[in-house]
Amino acid sequence: MIFYDENNLDVIEKDLRYLKLLSKEYSTISSASTEIINLQAILNLPKATEHFISDVHGEYESFTHMLRNASGVIKRKIDDVFGDSLREEQKAALATLVYYPEKKLEIIKEKEENLEDWYRITLYQLIEVCRDVASKYTRSKVRKALPKDFSYIIEELLNKQDDRSDKQAYYSGIIKTIIEIDRAPEVIIAMSNVIRRLVVDRLHIIGDIYDRGPGAEIIMDALMKHHSVDIQWGNHDVLWMGAASGCEACMANVLRISLRYANLKTIEDGYGINLLPLATFALEFYQDDPCKRFIPKTLDKEISENELYLLAKMHKAIAIMQFKLEGQIIKRRPEFKMEDRLLLDKIDVEKWEINVYGNTYKLNDTNFPTIDWNDPYKLTAREEEIIDKLTNSFINSEKLQRHIRFLYSKGSMYLIYNSNLLYHGCIPLNEDGSLKEVKIGKINYSGKELLDRYDRVARDSFFFKHNTYNKKYGMDMMWYMWCGEDSPVFGKIRMTTFERYFISEKASHYEQKNYYYKYRDDEEVCRNILKEFNLSPDSSHIINGHIPVKTKEGESPIKANGRLLVIDGGFCKAYQPETGIAGYTLIYNSYGLLLTSHEPFSAIKNAIEEDKDILSSTIILEHAARRKRVMDTDVGTKIRTQVADLEKLLIAYRKGLIKEDNNELE
Structure with missing residues (x-):
């Protein structure tokens, strides 16, 4: 004091x-x-538990399960409480009940012969687990987490004193009455929800909620219901934020990526965006074009051949519009220094060749029915109409706007929390590993000030009224943050989207990472970054996502002698062949830091019916000599x-x- x-x-x-x-x-x-x-x-x-998850990319089933099992924390709590007094299959069944109480109870009611006995045993088991997870909180905080209908009952059971034999009949009477009046299922559900609520106090999402997977909007709904969450924007989040702000180039990129992965569920069903105008346009202009380079990556989706070819035509149509819109930004924003990405006017339409960075390549596709070679970056009247309709759909999607507002209210470019520095991508660095100065407007920024400036510009793009300078500049900057060299959420010299579609030689597809990725395993550089954000380089950590860790090639997520942790291990199914696993998550509790790697998740249905959890392995990164306290x-x-x-x-x-x-x- x-x-x-x-x-x-x-x-x-x-x-x-x-x-x-x-x-x-x-x-x-x-x-x-x-x-x-x-x-x-x-x-x-004791310090409350924090849960870190990164790069979920719309994989809502894996994310939902990870959220519900707290990356294995609940299963470990059950192991701690019951030890060898329960068989492994009993502990697995109890864990599944905590994860999915409503659905698991439906199965139990059909299979269990002596349901009353099962209710009694299960209620006592849940009380023990709940008491254990509540032990690090005040009674007041636990009380606030309890559901109103059962708060008194659960609080009484949680504060049961085992050495008070004179009250045993009182506690047994509560359990007996709960079962007799047929309220056991509701109490079991309530207690399971309390356990999940208390086992993790804070959830950190280190970026990239959107794109590739089929359920980003489902993930956003779950995050909006979470009791305590923060989000560090990833490059894919920034892209959607730009699209929702009205940036046409961002919107075109969002649609192109959705079509590339045959993932229109989020666009159409999730956010109610009508793609019929784009489909009609694509069929009209690309009817006889096989669009071979634009056939979507279906992964494990079952799509008919006719639908696949329609998606390919839509994919090519929006890609061409995207290149035009991006060219317009590059021309009106010379300060972005991206003139080397103006490629449409570099095409030799007689030889169908293009010179890219000193190398000449043959184009593998020569059908460009909407490009005026005298002014290749100008949209046709029909394309302008399509872009206007699509942009208005993004701006007027009530659910999308609600989700993006949540991203702004709970999100930021970076976060300092309990001596850890959280950001999705990188800090722009010079060749020698020093902080790079980046000019925005008339002022040079670097390090913390640079990320603060990007954060401010991102908010300008969404919250300023249309047709103001700040709004227009902010929208262009959102696109720059998606693919610009000095963007802290991109981290590469250039994005070679055009080359991947129209040039067969893979050498032209290479996207060189910036200097941050050369130095992120350098302890001194990471210590300097921590100092830049006023953190102790001896006890603090940088926690990143963005670039998947190729575990199967022997890459470690632990960098710079433990100063930097990369927790993108491949939640997204498209990355799992590269990473060899299905994601990393990080737990920070009063005892220290635990890093967990996860095997691919089959389905929630299998988890519920067969008590199949995600197979995970955990390593202790740091163990506190003294248990951390509030x-x-x-x-x-x-x-x-x-x-x-x-x-x-x-x-x-x-x-x-x-x-x-x-x-x-x-």
Whole structure:
């Protein structure tokens, strides 16, 4: 505690206006003292658990399961509580019940012969697990997590004292009555929800919720219901944010990627965006074009041949519009220094060749029915009409706009949380590993200030009104952040989208990473980045996603002697052949840091019916010599500030600078 000198009233008088406001909430010496005691006690509780997930890319089934099993934390809690007193299959069944109580109960009701006995045993088991996960929180916090209908009952059961034999009949009576009045299923569901709520206090999403997988909107709905979440924007998130702001080039990229992976479910069903105008246009202009280079990657989807060829035509149509729109941005924003990406005007239409970075290549596709070679970046009247309709669909999609607003309210370019630095991609660096200066407008920015500036511009693109300079510049910058050299969420010199479609030679497809990826295993560089963000390089970590860790090639997610952790291990099915696993997640609890690698997840249906969890292996990255407590966290810092303010309020009361509320004293 701080204990201000009561004879030095300068500090108190300086803050008197604020202290008078504080006195409205704590109107007596007694109430202020009680709160100080409460807050000081909280400081000594164990640190709450944090859960880090990155690059989920619309894979909603894997994400949903990972969220519900807390990357294996719940299963470990069940192991800790029951040890060898339950068989492994019993513990697996109990874990599945906690993950999916409603669906699991439906199966139990059909299979279990003595349902009342099963209810009784299960309720006692859930009470034990719930008591264990609640032990690191105050009763007040646990009470707030309880469902209103059963809060009193569950609180009584959680505070059961095993050494009080005179109350055993009381607790047994509660369980018996719950079963007799047929409320056991509802209580089981409620307790399972409480366990999942308490086992992880904070969820960190290190970017890339969108694209490739089939259910980004389902993931967003789940995140909006989560009790405590933050999001560090990834390049794919930024792309969708730009599209929702009205950036036509971002919107075209979103549709192109969705068509490339035959993933229109999120676009059409999720957000109600009508693609019929694009389909009609594609059939008209590319009817006889096989569009071989644009046939979608179906992964495990079953798609008819006719649908596949329609998607390919739509894919090519939007890609050509995208290249035109991007060319228009590059021309009006010379400060982006992306003139080398103006490729349409470099095509020799007599030889059907293109010179790219000093090399001449034959084009593998020569059908460009909508390009005017005298002005190749100009949209045709029909293309303008299509782009207008599609852009308006993105802007007017109520659900999309709601999700993007959530991304802005809970998200940022980076986050500092409990001495860890979280960002999706990279920090732009020079060739020698120093922070790179990037000019935005008339000012040079680097490091923390650069990310702060990008964050501000991203918000301008969405929140400013149409036709203002900030809005237009912000929308162009959202596209630049998607594919620009100095973007902290892209991290490459250039994006070779055109080359991958129209040039067969794979050498032209190469996308060179920036210097950050040369130095991210250099401990000194990572320590300097941590210092730039005012963090201790000895105890802090950088936590990244973005570039999948190729585990099967022996790459480690632990970089720079543990200063940097990369937790993109391939949630997205498209990446799993490269990574050899299906994702990393990170757990940070009071004992230290645990990194978990996950095998591919089959389906939620199999998890429920067969008690099949994701196969995971966990390694301990750091184990604290002393168990971390709330006082060691950001929350602890805030609590100490509150305590200091309350101490000043006490002095103000005792010195008569503020009067106690007489009504409260009576």
